[in-house]
Amino acid sequence: MGCELCEGEGGSILWRDDFCRVVRPVVPEYPGLLRVILRRHVAEMTDLAPAERRRLMETVFACEQALRSLFRPDKVNLASLGNQVPHLHWHVIARHRDDAHFPNPIWSPGLRTAAPSPAVSDQALREALERVLGVKAA
């Protein structure tokens, strides 16, 4: 009955404030996959007040910007699904033409072995996020 995003971090923490956190889960095929996770246990964007929706999306777009600068993706994918874990979280995914599923969504059957991605450290992502979002105490 527990919620894994209330009870665990969901990946390496790259940035956080009192409202949400940005994590990088271990997904070998997608090193450029970040998640933005709301701190509160809420299911839908329209359960949030309009100013909160904007605040969460600003963090999502900061992730997109950081991924674009570091991974030079062919496309960025954004998704808030939550069918399995109904606790608001956004997937922000750097996609490349030679990744495992392109041009299909990463949740579709795999098409090929992914080509190696650029090696990007957590620290490089942290710095890129802080340039957009500012530094926050952990």
Place this chain on the structure above:
Amino acid sequence: MGCELCEGEGGSILWRDDFCRVVRPVVPEYPGLLRVILRRHVAEMTDLAPAERRRLMETVFACEQALRSLFRPDKVNLASLGNQVPHLHWHVIARHRDDAHFPNPIWSPGLRTAAPSPAVSDQALREALERVLGVKAA
């Protein structure tokens, strides 16, 4: 070389202004699937100015609200992918526990025959969108 979202509407038009349109494509398994399509041919959210990103997301959230009121979904899924058609468009999808893919994304392999969904007309969706977004000339 053409873009199908520049050249075609992409579904029945439910709402539009000079910035974006809301359409309902024919997807028999998902009558509660709407798309919000930017008028301009732009690939990524961070290609837009911050005020434009907010404007597009407000339309996405209006769709979520309309779908919640008319389909009573178990979850709403939001996604901007665009790997095949790199022209900004958001999928806003009412999901039900007995739909064809739940709890997986709709792009994953089907799990079952979808249970019949509530019959919701285009007109009911138009009226629900206009309640949130106001009436706009077509």
